[in-house]
Amino acid sequence: MSTDLSSYFEPKDEQQDLHALSFSETALGMKASKILTISYSVRERIAAGADVTQFTVGDFNPKYFPVPNLLKESAREALANDQTNYPPADGLLELRTAVRDHYERSFGLNYPVSSVVVGSGARPVLYAAYQCLINEGEKVLAPAPGWNNDNFSQLVGANLVSIPSRPEDGFMPTADALRPHLEGARLLVICSPMNPTGTLIRQQQLEDVCDLIIEENERREAAGERLLYLIYDHVYWMLTFGEHKHLTPPQVRPKMARYTMFSDAVSKCFSGTGLRVGWMVAPPHIVAKVKALMTHMGAWAPRPEQLGTAALLNDPTAIQGFLEGFLEKLQARLNLLYEAFNQWKGEGLPVDVIAPEGAMYLSVKIDLIGKEGFPDAESVRLMLLEEADCAVIPFDCFGDHVNLGWFRFSVGAVGLEDIERCLPKLDKALRAVHARLNG
Ligand SMILES: Cc1ncc(COP(=O)(O)O)c(C=O)c1O
Known part of the structure; x- marks a missing residue:
């Protein structure tokens, strides 16, 4: 026997208002x-x-852009080998180590493994970073156009300040455009290569922005103020054409490692949007907080896909x-x-x-x-x-x-x-x- 419950969900007029009243402001604001x-x-x-x-x-479309064979086969094998129990909240050590090595090989940046936390795509680690750093009403700076900064800001009650951009700058934020908005800002988000523009931040632009952040944080460190962090969303970083080369903040200014949180995933660079494996690389104390939040969110990447991703990241020839x-x-x-x-x-x-x-x-x-x-x-x-x-x-x-x-x-x-x-x-x-x- 089965009880049809649909009549309970049909709103009566006065109930509809009650339902609306019952939502949180966050839910109503989405x-x-x-x-x-x-x-x-x-x-x-x-x-x-x-x-x-x-x-x-x-x-x-996987018809044109299938994921790498090694990733697919390694994930399949992991599933066949019953890799089906909970992964650790910050990701399998195999994958975190593979990400660490991948970054060292690709960028010459030597992070500790404690700088890596894995999630089910880039979204959960991005959301967790906002959640761990931003108090209600605090300022987030993001260039317009940009991807999803409005939604993440709304979810944590941030005050999003859009930084206008120009086509001649590749729609990237410049240090001059950012400077007037720095006071009280807690987070700056830069995406390169950028969604939606398909442009990359230039070395000089990046150096200028990094110098601005370092100068602002040195002032704050001396004054005991909360720091300004940079989310460097580079989920498209391997997808560059011709002479255009991807660069990261700690490559141009190593001190930026203190303030930079990378978001990354298999979603775009390996065409695996539905596999749901992403990660953040950031200072270990931030990663520890993101891990604590992920423990409760449970937005972990599936274990077989984590192992498949680790196998791929450990094989630079297959990636190439x-x-x-x-x-x-x-x-x-x-x-x-x-x-x-x-x-x-x-x-x-x-x-x-x-x-x-x-x-x-x-x-x-x-x-x-x-x-x-x-x-x-x-x-x-x-x-x-x-x-x-x-x-x-x-x-x-x-x-x-x-x-x-x-x-x-x-x-x-x-x-x-x-x-x-x-x-x-x-x-x-x-x-x-x-x-x-x-x-
Ligand atoms: C710039 C950017 N960052 C992050 C994401 C989210 O990636 P994921 O699908 O891994 O959550 C996207 C997806 O469109 C994106 O365009």
Whole structure:
């Protein structure tokens, strides 16, 4: 026998208010992700039969981008060997040691193993860092556009201050833009290579920001004030193109090791978004607190996947072999789009584009906002969707209300043939709009 409980969940009018009253302010303050809202509406359009090219999702289609074989096979073997009990709250020693060695090999940074804590992807360790450092009302600085800083800030009651950016700086925060906001700030978040822009922070930009943080913290250390920390979210760090090279704060200023928390994962660099293995590398006293919180959150990575990740990180040749093909496919997609927009720009169409530097994203400007029929980014987004079957995300979904007209094109879910089918439609739509506006 089974009791149907659904009638208990149907809200009566007065009960609905009571339910709303029963939520915490944190729960009531949570906002639906605009990116997901757009992705769902695009999915509906596809389900209705439209041939939409999905540039909206920050995920990989495993058909084009499978995870490294060594990771898959090692995880499979671990599961077959009954590696199914609880992992330690800070992660298996095998994986923490492998991360430590991987960072030493890749960056020449020699961290103790006690600097590494593992989580089920980058999100839980990022959230835990916010939770462990920020009191309600304290200031968090993050550039706009940026990824998810608004949501993490809301969850811990932080006062998020968005730092405006410029395309000529690759949308990265500069020391000059940050300086006026330093007072009382507890956390600065930098993401490089960046979601949503596909750009990397330059060495000089990074050095200037590091000098600013060190100077501010030396002042605070002398005055006995709470420190300013840097989250350096580099989940895309192996995905860089051409002469663009990833750099980390402690490489340019070793003292930054005291203030830097790295977030990293297999999600992007190894195309394993669904495997849920990530980690933080940070000063040991911060890692110890994050571990304590993770003990209660239980956001641990599954044991077989931890062992699979350890096997991969311990094999630099396998990593290299994987990355060669992976980067080639990503770059081919990004370049195809880049070349097309660059050509349209040269022909005088109202577009701009930044050459791909890293990650899986391209920054494209469709310069129509303010022109007849285009009051905002949403109207431009809908034109691209309806006239060119091209689904993209405007930068305002990443908290950027300054760089109007810029959009993120994400290429992890599309094949070259999808882009080739979309380009003539984009060409036609852009020329038609241009002709209409220019009489
Ligand atoms: C910049 C950035 N950091 C972190 C994450 C989260 O990674 P994970 O899926 O490992 O939680 C993402 C995912 O989109 C991201 O773009």
